[in-house]
Amino acid sequence: MxxxxxxxxxxxxxxxxxxxxxxxxxxxxxxxxxxxxxxxxxxxxxxxxxxxxxxxxxxxxxxxxxxxxxxxxxxxxxxxxxxxxxxxxxxxxxxxxxxxxxxxxxxxxxxxxxxxxxxxxxxxxxxxxxxxxxxxxxxxxxxxxxxxxxxxxxxxxxxxVLPSRAVRQIRASAARLLDLIAEAFTELLAGLTRGRDNDALHRIQDGIGTAMVGMNTIGAEAERERSARLSGGPDTGPLLRTILRLRHDVVMIGRATVVPLPIELQTRLAAPLSEVATAIALFVRSAASALRAGAGAPAIRPVHLALDRYADEVAAVRRDGLIRGLPGEMAERFYAIGFSLEQMHQNLCDLDRVVGEWAESTADKSARMAE
Structure with missing residues (x-):
């Protein structure tokens, strides 16, 4: 049995x-x-x-x-x-x-x-x-x-016969991509304080690339169904573009985190970076679960707070003059991390909005079926 x-x-x-x-x-x-x-x-x-x-x-x-x-x-x-x-x-x-x-x-x-x-x-x-x-x-x-x-x-x-709509499949495909992005992001930020596991990172990045190809294919099929009025739901374009931008954010952060930060900066930024990694990874994974279930977007406020605390600590580090003594390349990487996180913040806000739109579409469909 x-x-x-x-x-x-x-x-x-x-x-x-x-x-x-x-x-x-x-x-x-x-x-x-x-x-x-x-x-x-x-x-x-x-x-x-x-x-x-x-x-x-x-x-x-x-x-x-x-x-x-x-x-x-x-x-x-x-x-x-x-x-x-x-x-x-x-x-x-x-x-x-x-x-x-x-x-x-x-x-x-x-x-x-x-x-x-x-x-x-x-x-x-x-x-x-x-x-x-x-x-x-x-x-x-x-x-x-x-x-x-x-x-x-x-x-x-x-x-x-058991029709399968691409609009349904794209939820699962997008959710899988978000899970991979969250995993890669966590690994990258952790590398700033403990070094990177490049083998694990390459495996994750390869998985993201393969999943992106599959999601774009399903997205084209979903739009074909929508144009033929065979299925409803929101436009898949905003969801695909938002996830693609998040993918680019991960690539940018990867380039900026090739080597760990100097020990002085690690001591000051380890805690806020860990909080940022936890908050963003949790939000992205929760967004993936919401897409699968057709539920509303998760709370994004913890992401705002974590990034604000990181920005405050970066400002304090700069006031204390810890950036002046860094080699030029290391200083560029340090500022690139902040810029990449800010870009990712904007794209996470877009993800929050897009997941909400897909949840509203599911709710509307359930209401029509109930009537």
């Missing part, structure tokens, strides 16, 4: 991926059934197309369907036109047509990867008639029909 529960918990923790597996299965079986009922020549292409266009989110399925259909229609028209307008006989003639079809379409696909299906379609339209002694025009029509059945089936399944 314990093993079964653990297995269930692991599978259930991947609900999004599990939903995709169900949708792909339904789409493939439905496409095959429809293609067979319509007596299409090759139901296989309908099945494969339905699998290709059934993606993790509705927005991604929309893009995959559009791209695959455009490539298929373009390839079918081009391949059919070549086969009809340029008569050929024998294998050498067919080989020449293949070169004429593949070369330009492969070049176009290298520039526009979303049209890569055009090359495959043109080859099928050219080669299949020679295998079955069919008409090239009929082959092109069959290919478009098979792909259309698969594309429409996959798209409908994406809408109707």
């Amino acid at each position: 314990t093993l079964a529960k653990e297995l269930f918990d692991r599978v259930w923790s991947r609900k999004t991926q599990l939903g995709l597996a169900v949708r792909v299965t339904v789409a493939a079986t439905a496409a095959y059934a429809i293609a067979t009922a319509l007596h299409l020549l090759l139901p296989l292409w309908a099945v494969l197309t339905s699998i290709i266009v059934t993606q993790m989110s509705v927005g991604r399925s929309l893009k995959a369907t559009r791209d695959y259909m455009l490539g298929t229609i373009g390839g079918a028209v081009y391949g059919g036109a070549i086969a009809i307008l340029i008569p050929y006989s024998g294998e050498l003639g067919l080989l020449g047509l293949l070169v004429l079809a593949v070369a330009p379409l492969a070049f176009v696909a290298s520039i526009y990867p979303n049209l890569s299906s055009a090359t495959v379609t043109a080859v099928i339209v050219l080669v299949l008639p020679s295998m079955h002694h069919a008409d090239p025009m009929a082959s092109a029509i069959d290919r478009v029909s098979e792909v259309s059945v698969g594309a429409v089936t996959g798209l409908l399944v994406s809408f109707l």
